[in-house]
Amino acid sequence: MTSPQFREWDSSLYHRLSTPQVSWGKKVLSRLQLRGDEIVLDAGCGTGRLTGDLLESLPHGRVVAIDLSRNMLRSAREHLARFEPRVNLVACDLLHLPFERAFDGVVSTAAFHWVLDHDHLFANLYRCLVPRGWLEAQCGGGPNVQRLSQRADALAATPRFAPYFRTFRGPWLFQDAQGAAESLRRAGFVDIETAVEPALTVLDNAEHYTEFVRSIILRLHLENIPSETERAQFMAMLTEQAASDDPPFSIDYWRLNLRARKPAELA
Numbered sequence: 288m289t290s291p292q293f294r295e296w297d298s299s300l301y302h303r304l305s306t307p308q309v310s311w312g313k314k315v316l317s318r319l320q321l322r323g324d325e326i327v328l329d330a331g332c333g334t335g336r337l338t339g340d341l342l343e344s345l346p347h348g349r350v351v352a353i354d355l356s357r358n359m360l361r362s363a364r365e366h367l368a369r370f371e372p373r374v375n376l377v378a379c380d381l382l383h384l385p386f387e388r389a390f391d392g393v394v395s396t397a398a399f400h401w402v403l404d405h406d407h408l409f410a411n412l413y414r415c416l417v418p419r420g421w422l423e424a425q426c427g428g429g430p431n432v433q434r435l436s437q438r439a440d441a442l443a444a445t446p447r448f449a450p451y452f453r454t455f456r457g458p459w460l461f462q463d464a465q466g467a468a469e470s471l472r473r474a475g476f477v478d479i480e481t482a483v484e485p486a487l488t489v490l491d492n493a494e495h496y497t498e499f500v501r502s503i504i505l506r507l508h509l510e511n512i513p514s515e516t517e518r519a520q521f522m523a524m525l526t527e528q529a530a531s532d533d534p535p536f537s538i539d540y541w542r543l544n545l546r547a548r549k550p551a552e553l554a
């Protein structure tokens with residue numbers, strides 16, 4: 288079970304800053320071929336910006352949007368109020384889903400890499416789906432944010448910060464296309480398609496870069512540093528390095544696309 292201190296996000300900041308995630312997510316949603324009356328699980332819905340788009344495509348359907356973070360769900364409830372009663376927001380862990388054969392499809396964007404056991408995750412999602420149910424998802428994968436995380440790790444290993452990071456383990460699982468396909472297959476999925484694509488993201492300036500990296504990518508790293516002064520110093524050093532990148536303030540994002548289906552029931 289994910290421990291409580293790792294669950295929370297600053298959801299107002301995420302809602303405002305998540306333009307890159309929303310633009311990637313819209314492409315994922317554009318791949319769906321919906322009748323319009325399906326019941327769909329949004330797995331790790333965040334503040335619901337993409338859940339709203341999904342609901343627009345399901346005029347006669349319903350979405351159950353789940354997330355681990357109560358802050359995210361509070362923001363999502365506000366953002367999605369106009370869709371009630373076609374949306375249900377549920378606080379739960381993707382590793383402990385209470386659903387069985389409940390959904391025609393599962394959509395997930397920018398969430399799976401925060402879950403460190405993909406065999407367990409995909410087995411849970413498989414169980415949630417009806418026979419012939421589908422999964423359409425995207426998360427960080429391959430060499431996602433490698434340059435940034437190497438810089439953060441190097442800084443965290445310096446004498447000044449090392450005492451704070453002694454027990455810290457990386458918070459993400461970035462699978463490659465083959466590893467993800469194998470995990471999906473082990474869970475029972477068929478018709479599996481997985482692919483990693485680059486998604487270099489350039490932020491406007493130093494201030495935007497600092498705010499984005501701090502509240503989204505390195506939020507769990509920064510929680511290890513006890514004082515605000517030192518957290519700001521940690522981020523200032525990373526931002527200074529990013530200023531010299533080409534292009535400046537770019538983030539080396541890579542996205543892993545996942546598509547799969549639960550087989551029809553055997554006669």
Ligand SMILES: C[S@@+](CC[C@H](N)C(=O)[O-])C[C@H]1O[C@@H](n2cnc3c(N)ncnc32)[C@H](O)[C@@H]1O
Nearest residue numbers: 308331332333354355356380381396397398401
């Ligand atoms: C980067 S946000 C993505 C939100 C939204 N899908 C989007 O694309 O903007 C990742 C979300 O996954 C949720 N999450 C991470 N681990 C989770 C878990 N084990 N169970 C449920 N939600 C989880 C986080 O709380 C967060 O809201």
